[in-house]
Amino acid sequence: MTTTLVFVEHNDGTCRRAALECLGAAASLGGDVVAVLCGPGSADAAARAGAHGAAKAVVLAGGDAFSPDAVAKDIAAVAQDLGATAFLAAATSRGKDLAPRVAAHLDSVLFSDCTALSNEGGALHATRPWLAGKAIAHCTSDGPVFCATTRVNSFPVNETGGAAEVSERPASTDGKVKVTGLAAKESGKLDVAEAPVVVSGGRGLKDPETFAILDELAAAFGNAAVGASRAVVDAGWRPHSEQVGQTGKVVSPNLYIAVGISGAIQHVAGMKTSGTIVAINKDADAPIFKLADYGIVGDALEVVPALTEAIKAVKAQG
Ligand SMILES: Cc1cc2nc3c(=O)[nH]c(=O)nc-3n(C[C@H](O)[C@H](O)[C@H](O)COP(=O)(O)OP(=O)(O)OC[C@H]3O[C@@H](n4cnc5c(N)ncnc54)[C@H](O)[C@@H]3O)c2cc1C
Known part of the structure; x- marks a missing residue:
């Protein structure tokens, strides 16, 4: 019987969509799903996890909730006490920080950034892009616990309407990493890794001032985040948190619009699994x-404002 422990990431009780997708991924392994949560608001988030497929939820109460080494040690202990056969976390920045530590505590390997999971007669399998997305690997392991992170926007959110049986255990207070403060990011801004629509810009947008036409395009969509190529981030036009690609974030939105981006392999590695891809480039x-899937050959500085107006007009019609 499979028991999958899922780290459910949340902000003050609001589950991240990626965490709900991770619960959806756990469902594809069959068996029992148990959520593990930490930090303020965990009780509310545990209830939400129950409504998305977790039969049980373990809340790590108090302790160093933001210290990855302390939380990882506690999660591994929960996995061992439960006799978990699998551990999953979403491949968010936090999940990527925690999951390898949990896997190390469990003396297991970690399959990172998986796009599919399956249970074949009790053997758990992961599918994940390899070599910057040039190959797809199908993996299994004979480690004691199957550990994986799930790529954001690759699994469904299953609203089951269930209720989790919630229990608490005291969290460790001896984390080596001491988080002394957290700064909220600019309110209302969607994370590029989670937004359903990503409007990404490259060097073809000329300079930081003209790059701002993408902020307007994203605002017209209403559910879009702005992404950037590394060239733009290296030039200081946009923050690294917006970089898409091999050394940035891996995104898989329903719609990805690449504006003034050449399509270098390292950029493509971060967005090739997007649903519909639109490119705007003068070359x-x-x-x-x-x-x-769709291409517009033209000057971004002319095409983007026209596209923004067209989207506003469609939205105005309802
Ligand atoms: C180890 C390593 C890791 C890397 N990681 C990443 C990564 O994570 N993400 C990433 O993006 N890159 C990454 N890179 C860099 C990558 O190789 C490219 O250099 C980078 O993606 C290029 O960015 P760009 O497409 O914005 O710029 P360019 O390659 O300069 O392309 C600009 C494009 O804009 C077009 N253009 C110009 N003017 C206009 C206009 N007016 N209207 C429309 N189109 C126009 C041009 O035709 C061109 O295609 C990495 C490189 C290395 C070596």
Whole structure:
């Protein structure tokens, strides 16, 4: 019988969508799903986890809730006490920090950034992009606990309407990493890794001032985040938190619009699993067009404002 422990990440009781997707991924392994949560608001988040497929929830009460080494040690202890066969976390910044530590405590390997999971006669399998997305690997392990992180926007959110049986255990207070403060990010801004629509810009947008036309396009969609190529981030036009690609974030939105981005392999590695890809580039031979479902050959500084107006007009019609 499979028992999957899922780290449910939340902000003051509001579960991150990626965490709910991770509960959806756990369902694909069958068996029991148990959520593990920490930090302020965990009771509320545990209830939400119950409504999304967790039969039980373990709240790590108090302690160093933001210290990855302390939390990882506690999660591993919960997994061992439960006799968990699998441990999952979403491949968010926090999940990527925690999951390898949990796997190490459990003397197991970690399959990172998985896009599918399955249970084949009791053997758990992971599917994950490899070599910057050039190959797809199908993996299994004979480690004691199957550990994986799940790629954001790759699994469904299953609203089961259930209720989790919630228990508490005291969290460790001996974390080596001491988080002394947390700063809330600019309110209302969607995370590029979780937004259903991503509007990404590259060097073709000329400078930071003209890059701002993408903020307007994202605002017109209403549910979009702005992403950036590394060239733009290295130039200081946009923060690294917006970088998409091999050394940035991996995104998989329903719609990805690449504006003035050439389509270098390292960029493509971070967005090739997006649902629909639209490219806007003045060079008809830009590699990004090979990947795009729709392409517009033209000057971004003319095409983007026109697109923004068109989207506003469609939205105004309801
Ligand atoms: C180890 C390593 C890791 C890397 N990691 C990443 C990563 O995570 N993410 C990433 O993005 N890159 C990454 N890179 C860099 C990557 O190789 C490219 O250099 C980078 O993606 C290029 O960014 P760009 O497409 O914005 O710029 P460019 O390659 O300069 O392309 C600009 C594009 O804009 C078009 N253009 C110009 N003017 C206009 C206009 N007016 N209207 C429309 N189009 C226009 C041009 O035709 C061109 O296609 C990495 C590189 C290395 C070596």
